[in-house]
Amino acid sequence: MDLSAEALDKSLKARVTRVATKAAAYADEVDRVGRFPREAVDAMKAERLLSLMIPKKFGGEGLSYSEIAEVCTLLGQACAASAMIFAMHQIKVSSLVEHGEDAAWHEDFMRRVAAAQLLLGSATTEGGIGGNLRNSICAIEVKDGICRLEKDATVISYARESDAILITSRSHKDAASSDQVMTVFLKDQYTLEQTHVWDTLGMRGTCSDGFLFRGEAPAEQILPHPFAEIAAQSMLAASHLLWSALWYGIAVDAFMRSQNFLRAAARKAPGTQPPGLVQLAEISAELQTIRSTILTGLSTFEDARKNPDRLSSMGFAVAMNNIKIAASEKILTVINQAMRICGIMGYKNGTPYSLGRHLRDAHSAELMISNDRILANTSQMLLVHKQDTSLLG
Numbered sequence: 001m002d003l004s005a006e007a008l009d010k011s012l013k014a015r016v017t018r019v020a021t022k023a024a025a026y027a028d029e030v031d032r033v034g035r036f037p038r039e040a041v042d043a044m045k046a047e048r049l050l051s052l053m054i055p056k057k058f059g060g061e062g063l064s065y066s067e068i069a070e071v072c073t074l075l076g077q078a079c080a081a082s083a084m085i086f087a088m089h090q091i092k093v094s095s096l097v098e099h100g101e102d103a104a105w106h107e108d109f110m111r112r113v114a115a116a117q118l119l120l121g122s123a124t125t126e127g128g129i130g131g132n133l134r135n136s137i138c139a140i141e142v143k144d145g146i147c148r149l150e151k152d153a154t155v156i157s158y159a160r161e162s163d164a165i166l167i168t169s170r171s172h173k174d175a176a177s178s179d180q181v182m183t184v185f186l187k188d189q190y191t192l193e194q195t196h197v198w199d200t201l202g203m204r205g206t207c208s209d210g211f212l213f214r215g216e217a218p219a220e221q222i223l224p225h226p227f228a229e230i231a232a233q234s235m236l237a238a239s240h241l242l243w244s245a246l247w248y249g250i251a252v253d254a255f256m257r258s259q260n261f262l263r264a265a266a267r268k269a270p271g272t273q274p275p276g277l278v279q280l281a282e283i284s285a286e287l288q289t290i291r292s293t294i295l296t297g298l299s300t301f302e303d304a305r306k307n308p309d310r311l312s313s314m315g316f317a318v319a320m321n322n323i324k325i326a327a328s329e330k331i332l333t334v335i336n337q338a339m340r341i342c343g344i345m346g347y348k349n350g351t352p353y354s355l356g357r358h359l360r361d362a363h364s365a366e367l368m369i370s371n372d373r374i375l376a377n378t379s380q381m382l383l384v385h386k387q388d389t390s391l392l393g
Contacts, residue, residue: 012067015049016049016074016075019043019044019047019049019075020078021078022039022040023039023043023075023079023083024077025039026039026040027079027080027081028357030079030082030204030205031202031204031357033204034199034200034204034207036160036161037082037085037205040078040085041085041119041161044082044086044117045117045119048061048114048117049071050089050113050119051093051113052067052090053068053090053097054113058110058114059115060110060114064302065094065238065242065298066298066302068242069242069294069298070245071086072087072090072245072246072249073246073252075249076245076246076249076250076252077252077253078249078253079205080202080203080250080357080361081205081206081361083246085158087245088120088157088158088206089120089121090238090242091122091238091239091242092120092121092166094238095166095182095235096109096223097110098233098234099224099229099230099233099234100224106184106221106223106224109164109184109221116163118163119163119164120162120163120164120165120166121156121161121164122156122157122165122167123153123155123156123157123159123166123167123168123213124167125153125154126138126151126153127210128152131369132373133231134178134227134228134231135177135180136168136170136177136180137170138169138170139170139171139172139173139175140169140181140183140222141172141173142222145218145219146216146217146219147183147216147217147221147222149167149169149215150212150213150215151169151212152195152210153210154195154196155208155210156192156208156210156211156213158206158207158208159192160192161207163186163187164184164186164187165185165190165213166182166183167183167215168180168182169181180227181227182222183222184217184221185217186217189217190214190216190217191213191214192212192213193211194211195211197210200364201360201363201364202357202360202361202362202363232311233311234311236317236320237301237320240320240323241298241323243327243328243368244290244293244294247327247362247365248287248290248291248294248327250335250362251286251290251330251334251358253358254334254335254338254355254358255280255284255287255338257338257346257354257355258276258279258341259280260352260353261276261341261342261345261346261353262274262276262277276340276341283337286333286334287334290326290327290331293326294323294327297320300320314381314385315385317377317378318381318382321374321377321378324374325375327365328366329365329366329371331362331365332362332365338355
C-alpha cells in the first residue's frame with residue numbers, strides 16, 4: 001500500500017486523525033514532564049486502533065503492515081512517544097498474529113485484546129545482556145502446568161500502563177542463552193519492582209522504566225514457537241519497519257514546520273527568496289529517499305511472508321537491517337536542516353517552529369536497537385551472503 005494519508009480508508013483516516021489531534025495537543029507536556037500520554041492512548045482505545053492488525057476472525061480489522069506503518073507515520077507527526085507506544089504494541093500483536101494461531105489460549109487472547117483494547121508491553125532487554133534481544137540470562141520454569149519467571153528487565157516499555165507484557169527468557173534453566181521463548185503475562189499475573197528510572201533525552205513519554213519482573217501463569221501462555229523463529233520471521237522486520245515509519249513521521253513534521261517558517265518569511269518580504277529555501281528542497285529529497293526506503297521494505301516484507309524460508313534468510317535480514325540503519329540516520333539530517341532553516345525560532349521551545357522535541361526524540365532511533373550492533377550482525381552475514389545488486393531484486 002502507498003505510504004500516504006490518502007492510502008488509508010477514509011473512515012480509518014478519520015479515526016487516526018482524531019487520535020493524532022489529541023496526541024499533538026499534549027505532546028509538549030508529555031515530553032516536558034516525562035509522563036505517559038494517557039490522553040492519546042485512551043483515544044487509541046476509543047477509536048479501536050489497538051486491534052487493527054488482529055485478524056477479523058478474532059475481532060480485529062486485519063490491516064496489513066503497510067497500513068499499520070501509515071498509522072505510525074501519522075501519529076509520529078503528532079507525538080513521537082504516542083506513536084512509539086502504538087508501534088511497540090503492534091509489534092507485540094504481530095508476534096501473536098504470526099505465531100499464536102492454532103494455539104487456543106493465544107487465539108482467545110487476541111479476541112480479548114480486540115474486545116477490551118488491551119495494551120501490550122514488551123520486555124526483551126535484561127541486565128547483563130543490554131539490548132541483545134537474541135540472548136537471555138533468565139530462564140522460565142515450568143512445573144505442573146504452571147510457568148514462573150523472574151527477570152531483571154532494565155527496560156520494559158510503558159510497563160505500569162500495560163495490560164499484559166510479552167517477555168523473553170531461556171526456554172529452561174539448562175538452555176543455551178539463545179534458546180529462548182516468549183511468554184504472555186497478564187497484569188494480574190506479575191509484580192514489578194522498579195530498578196531504573198526512564199529519565200531520558202527523548203521519547204520521554206514511553207515511560208520505559210526498568211523492573212525486576214516476577215510472573216506466574218499457566219504454561220499455555222508460552223508462545224508455541226521458539227523466539228528465534230518469532231524474531232526472524234516477524235518481530236525484527238516489524239520493529240524496523242514500524243519504527244522507521246514513525247521516525248519518518250517525526251521528520252515530516254520537522255519539514256512542515258520549516259516549510260511554514262519559510263512561507264511566513266516570504267509573505268513578509270514579497271518578491272524575495274527567503275534564506276533556507278534551497279535547503280528546503282534538499283530536505284524534500286531526503287524525505288523522498290526515506291519514504292522510498294520504507295516502502296521498499298514493506299513490499300519486501302509482504303512478499304517474504306508468503307515464504308517462511310525467505311523470512312529466515314540472510315538476504316532478508318540484511319535488507320531489513322539496512323532499512324533501519326538508513327531511516328534512523330537520515331531523519332537526523334532532515335531535522336538538523338530544518339533547525340538551520342528555522343534558526344532561533346526552531347531552537348526555542350513554545351514556538352510554532354520549535355524542533356527541540358523532534359531532534360531529541362529522533363536521537364533514540366540509532367539506539368533502538370543499536371546501529372552498531374546491527375551493523376556488526378550485518379557484517380558477519382555479508383561474509384557469506386552475496387549482496388543483491390540488481391535494480392529489480
